Structures are given as structure tokens and as C-alpha cells.
Amino acid sequence: MLADANLYINGVVRPASNGKTYDNINPWTAGVIGQAADATPDDVNEAIAAARRAFDDTDWSRNRELRYSLVSKFVELLVANRAKLVEIARLEAGSAIGAAARAQVDGALNGGKDLLECYKQIEWEQDRGVKAEMGSESKRTVFLEPLGVIGAITPWNVPLYVNVGKVVAALLAGCTVVLKPAPDTPMMGSIMGELAVEAGLPAGVFNVITSGEPAMAGEMLSADPRVDVISFTGSTGVGKRIMEASSATLKRVFLELGGKSATIVLDDAPNFAMAVMTTMVVFHAGQGCAYPTRLLVPKSRYDEAIQALQMSYGGFAEKWGDFEDPTCIMGPVISKRQHDRVMSYIELGEKEGARLIAGGKSRPDKGTGFFIEPTCFADVTNDMRIAQEEIFGPVLVVIPFEDDEDAIRIANDSIYGLGGSVQGSEERAMNIAKRIRTGTVSINGGMSITGDLPFGGFKGSGMGREWGVEGIEEFLDTKAVAIKIG
Known part of the structure; x- marks a missing residue:
């Protein structure tokens, strides 16, 4: 059996607001191995609001030293809890031990460490020199800035790997995150919320929503104007629906979709x-x-x-x-x-x-x-x-x-x-x-x-890249500033 999978909202690990749960099923036996919090729309709304406040009203997006230190601690805790993560992958995702020791868990943990190294390669400020234009000279600088609140929607096949690829990269970039794991693998998202508490991540910076209803939380994240980016991994059909739902608010959409x-x-x-x-x-x-x-x-x-x-x-x-x-x-x-x-x-x-x-x-x-x-x-x-x-x-x-x-x-x-x-x-x-x-x-x-190479697809396999320097930069925007000097 696994522990119950809870929500993690605004720094608190808790059940769904109405107390409802759904069965977490073991693919090896088809039996129930635990319960998962079945989030309500109010829970999703609270998670989005918490992430928005954490981005707008704290220095998370600006304090690069603080977030690197805390995200490093978060990754260290994931590594320290490897045995528990392997157990979750086996019981929840149906992973064989040999697979859990590779892409399922170790690939995710190694990837998290790779992202910490890739972070050091980001050029946050670039001097673009002085240029005379329209009768005056300007000194120009290009800055990279975090995009904002990220809705991360992840699949059931290699849940920890995809969760880490999205969450760690987005947090390092200075964004705040609402993670919505697949209904089939709720515990692999929930444990990340538990470890975020232990790592000392500030309230609202990272949130986890589990739901037995496949579409509700994803649809809310996609349509909500407080969410700046949707990062989705899953089927091409669902990716198209997410892009359509996100279009009304013109939010960025990163899609890692199917393959053949x-x-x-x-x-x-x-x-x-x-x-x-x-x-x-x-x-x-x-x-x-x-x-x-x-x-x-x-x-x-x-x-x-x-x-x-x-x-x-x-x-x-x-x-x-x-x-x-x-x-x-x-x-x-x-x-x-x-x-x-x-x-x-x-x-x-x-x-x-x-x-x-x-x-x-x-x-x-x-x-x-x-x-x-x-x-x-x-x-x-x-x-x-x-x-x-x-x-x-x-x-x-x-x-x-x-x-x-x-x-x-x-x-x-x-x-x-x-x-x-x-x-x-x-x-x-x-x-x-x-x-x-x-x-x-x-x-x-x-x-x-x-973990240190960009990953993503062409054509119907999606758009954008995860992992590597490019995966962190996907969560950054570009700002040009010019100062008149003469």
C-alpha cells in the first residue's frame, strides 16, 4: 500500500476541500493501493491564486540566489528519497524494478541535477552595446525574466521524470507552478509537495492538484488568465484541446505530445x-x-x-x-x-x-x-x-x-x-x-x-523544449532596455 496522495496548496499539504478521494490503482494487480485527494474547482482556484500571489507579491522571481539554494535542496531531497520514489513508480505506474532504476526514477533524479548545472549557464543580462539612432546614442541591455505562473500538466507513463523536467526548470527560471499530475499517478505528484515543505519552498511557489476527473483541472488552468504558461505532456489530441482552450488568454503553450x-x-x-x-x-x-x-x-x-x-x-x-x-x-x-x-x-x-x-x-x-x-x-x-x-x-x-x-x-x-x-x-x-x-x-x-540536452518534437509531436538550458529558457521572456546617454 501507498500513503494517501494529498493536495499541496499555498505551502500546506491537505485533503480536498470537500474531503473526497478516489482510488489509486496498482497496474500489477488491478487492486486499490491507496486514496488520492479529488480536488474541487475551488481547490484549483486556490492553487492558481496562491501561485499568482507568490509570483507577484514576493521576491521569488527576482532572488536568483534564494531560489537556486531552495531548488537545490528540493532536488537533494528527491535524491535522498529514491527508495520511496521507486516504490511509488512500481506500485502506481506499474514500473518493473529494472525500469524504475532507469528512466522512471534515476533518469528523473539525474535530470534534476543536470538542470541545476544548466541553470548556471543562463545569461540573465546581455550587454548589447551603444548604438546611435534617431540623433541620439543609447546604451542597450537585454534581460531574461520569468514568464509567471505555470500550469504543468503531466502524464502517467514516466510521471516523476516529466514532473521534475517541468517543475524544477520552471522554479529555477523564477516562475511559480501549479502541477496537475495524471489521475493514474497522483502520488508521484503529491510526494513532491511533501518534499517541497521539507525543502522550505515559500508558500504558493509550488502547488500540486490531484484529481480523479481527467479534464477539470487542466481546463481551468488553460482558461484562467492568471496562468501565464501551460506546459503539457500527453497525447496530441489533448494537446490540441489545451491549445484551443489557452488561446482566449493568449498564454504561452509548450506541448510535448505523441510519437511514432x-x-x-x-x-x-x-x-x-x-x-x-x-x-x-x-x-x-x-x-x-x-x-x-x-x-x-x-x-x-x-x-x-x-x-x-x-x-x-x-x-x-x-x-x-x-x-x-x-x-x-x-x-x-x-x-x-x-x-x-x-x-x-x-x-x-x-x-x-x-x-x-x-x-x-x-x-x-x-x-x-x-x-x-x-x-x-x-x-x-x-x-x-x-x-x-x-x-x-x-x-x-x-x-x-x-x-x-x-x-x-x-x-x-x-x-x-x-x-x-x-x-x-x-x-x-x-x-x-x-x-x-x-x-x-x-x-x-x-x-x-x-537531462542536459533539449527534448521536444517536430510536427504533431509538439512545440517547445524541455530539459537542458533550453528547457529553463522556455520559462523565460526577453526584455530590451535602452538608456539614452548622448
């Missing part, structure tokens, strides 16, 4: 078979927006690639779904709703004529939770829905290509553009990477997603 990323394995990839085998979609049951779920292989080595995949999936067949195994990296999907959605795509793939070479079944024998076998489709064409739509489950599709130009065409033939990878000789792979319209590309296993 491609891995291109070239015919000259070192150890071609191993390169293909490593593309299995199994980590955290494929629930990652930048996860490459389309595998593009040369027609000249297509049969070899399929044989390699059959071997790798066969060898992995029972090495997943074990709650206690520290090497396990794949557990259940998050919910019954997600389970049914993924299974509907597997059925669709078979109807579309793709060939199922691994998996494809629900696995109730693994437990009472939401388990789906690692699944792979061969003989896929890029116009199939399973190749175009984000499934967000353990499903890989394999598509043959003729040559490098054809591989680039297929990779770019998508409404998305978030991640991707290329395996092959370095110069050739780099030439391809430069032409793939995505925000990140890994070459031969390079880590293109880390």
Missing part, C-alpha cells in the same frame, strides 16, 4: 543481427512517447532481420512481468482502459494483413493486472494504422526499405516527429539523422535523451 518514432538499421550496421534484436519494444511495456516503435530494415536483409527478431522475442518470452526480479524491465500497462486499447490495435494489425511474429495476447496468467505480451508485426507497410498511430504499448512494427532515401521517406511519413535512431556506419548514419524530422536522434546507441 522509427529506428533505421542500415545494411552496414555493426553486427546487423544484434542491432535488430535490440529494437524490441519491451521497456516499461512500450509506454514511452519517444520510444521507436517502427523498425525500418533493408529489403536486402529483411529475412535476416525477421529471424533475428524471432530469436530475440523468443528469448524474452518469459523474462517480463515479474514484480520482484531486479533485472525485469517490463511490467503491465497502466490500466484496463490502456490494456483494451493496445489489444484493439493488435487485432487491427492482423486485420490489416500484418504478420504476427511474436506475442499478440493478453496474459492474465501473469497476474490480475493489465498484462500484454511483447508483440511484433512483420510485413507492415507504412500506410497501415499500426504504423501511423501511436499505440503506447509493447508493439513493434517492421517495415522494409529499398535504400537510404526510401528509409528517410518512410521515417518522415508520419504526423509525428519526436525521436528516432539510426544504426550504421557513422557518416552515413549522421547524414540520415540530419534529414529525419524529429527532435532527437540516437546514432548507434548514443544517448540523445538526457
